[in-house]
Amino acid sequence: MDVQTLTADERRQRVFDFLDARGIRYEWYEHPEAPTIEIARQWWRDDGSKHCKNLFFRNHKGNRHYLVCFDSEQSMAIHDLEHRLRQGKLSFASEQRMERWLGLRPGSVSPFGLINDPANHVHLFLDTNLRQWPSYSFHPNDNRATVVISREEFLRYLAAAGNSYEFIELY
Template sequence: MTNEERAQKVFDALDGLGIGYEVHTHPPVATVEEAKNHWDHIQGTKAKNLFVRDQKGKKHYLIVLEQDKPLNMKWFSEHFGLDKLSFASPERMEKYLGLQPGSVSPFGLINDANKEVIVYIDEEVMGGGHVNFHPNVNTMTLNMASEDFKKYLKAMGNKVHFVAIHMEG
């Protein structure tokens, strides 16, 4: 699938749900630090997305945080009663989300046909009125109202937890 097809799949899904969005194009960015150079003019919360797995590789999680918030994975796994977590491989990312490193976002849930990925979203992400994510390619940022993002998540059918993630721990 080409990058254009990956993005179009997201646009088609959002259009089908009646969700409005703005598309911002930019050079390819693989990290939050690179993306910050192109996000100044975009309103709302900018997020980072971490795709992780448990120690046995049986469960996979997408953790969504405000772009500058650190995550202590040991604290996270203990606090939420999960097995030890580590970053998932690019192969797992492709298998479960249909994505490449540098383009991970909740829009990858479109490709999770078996609804295996469990999502944890820090409540701070939803507090800005609008959210911003890559539409499965790292040359665009998609902006939408937080409430519309919740509508998208509900339509995807994955288990989603809105939680408070603390920096300490």
């Protein structure tokens, strides 16, 4: 099935199926639609996990795409990201590019979108400060739920997804 035609429930289930098939442990909970950090914050549980902000960019030529993941309490200007990532001029990727490379729609961007990138085209940048947290929270490609996953299990997920990634100091 074409990933662009999947319903939100189907996109979520693909994440769970991917994790379950690889024995990757996680917890999850449902909540009302939360397309922004500001909205999502009211539904977050006090579970010790770090909620992450995820931004999807393209380079100036449009031939490289980057997912940037960092602490949701921080903010980043594109100019600062360009300087830190050293990938040249960046801009937010279009909704069409997001659907093509991550199988996602705006408001549900997460590293779990990498399961929809079999060519491993998208490079993931993770803020190095995330290493200090024991677990992370992300949407499971559906902004009506949150997955809580330990740092160790998340790194197992990244290895299984196969995309390149690196921890980098973003602020």
